Amino acid sequence: MTDEQQSTPTADGRQLGIVYSPCPNDTFVFDALAHGRVPGAPALDVSFADIDLTNGMAERGETDVLKVSYAALPYVLDQYALLPCGGALGRGCGPLVLSREEGPDLAGCTVAVPSEKSTAYLLFRLWAADVVPGGVGEIVVMPFHEIMPAVRDGRVDAGLVIHEARFTYRNYGLHQLADMGEHWERTTGLPIPLGAIIAKRSLGAQTLTLLADSIRRSVRAAWDDPEAARPYVMAHAQEMDPAVADQHIGLYVNEFTADLGEDGYAAVRGLLTRAAAEGLVPPLGPDALRFP
Template identity: 65%
Template structure:
């Protein structure tokens, strides 16, 4: 009997919504799945150690992971109008806002931080500190740090902390590239079939089926999504899913792959990541 697939993704509503059917054995023909829930800075490190068969990571981490993993063309988070925000206590705007300041980021190999480094290339902060993303807004509001780079549902809640958006890195990215912003990727171990009997292409087909099931019956996953949404209220959960689960979740397509190539190509040219070629994989 094949071993269960070991999987890790965040407890955020977009991930639990997308993977509900797969996790709960509702995808015909898919193997059993065991899940660990962790923020992306944790899963990036776990993937570098090869700890999971399927794992949600930052696109920015791919150059360090593709020796062990294959990028799946579905299940991830790309989109428009969904980029990270740079938040400050004072109303201000532009890269000069962070020059010489202390900035908290949600992980040093996150897509958010890579975009931040490209955006602030000529206005480097004095210090960058890594904090769990849910701690960043309170720390900025309390004056513990000068600015914070936030992701996820913080787009909908930062005003509650009296904070201001100095920059929307998604808007900046889209205005300079015309492409969606690549945030989170789903990877499968290249040797997945040896341990589980499931090829990466077959895993992609199962993930896509889970996406389709989520859209076909959104109510089916509601309790599961809310149980992992921490202190997020229902309307914010719905906004979160609506923003991060879109056509690119079902299939990266031409624009999705172009966005990944552009992000990592720009970063490699700037010397921020090693050069990498992203292979294309089609689901069976």
């Protein structure tokens, strides 16, 4: 937190704990809010963690506000509410399956994935059910930044990648085998749900509504003055090339980040309903996505 902050404590006088990733889309979205440039917003205590860790934190109820995979929602919506803004959902931004050779048959192959409770993995499982009749072989979970080197070095047959890997996989000499988002959009007509912002229902409707409004204002502030967010983005971008960071933001921060809207909610319900029908996640209750 900075001295310039003009944020508002919660009703019990404390800051809200929030955990999101160090990826450029998250730091871009939350820059103004994290640095006190959204007057009247709830005061935040910010931490960073990759999404596989935040999914687990949400299941354990460890903090107030988190960025999680949409795939994690069925496990946490008893404690947390899905916020209608701040997340990552869009078109042309899905996870990719990469391999060393062009066009291998994945039947029986070893595939590295970033998490078995990630939206990327759900999309992969739904894709594989449609196009890999024999089923893939062993699934190996590893941090997403280790997946491309593992595929390049032959330690796994293929890898499921997310984030900026869309723009950098050719640097590893890899080939795109399939685009999970393209398959999803073609078969459903819906945008691709990736990462969600959730907050504890126990915060109460007033705080949840204020938080959502503050996130929207933070998004708009970043759009209005992208250069103001650049130092925060690049400080946490893990030595990423600034041009790649800009591509990352341009792809993952869009109209659905400001508000899920009808199409966004339809995409979330569509993904989780189909995944539940395949036995991949528990079914959602009728009011599970209600806000606040």
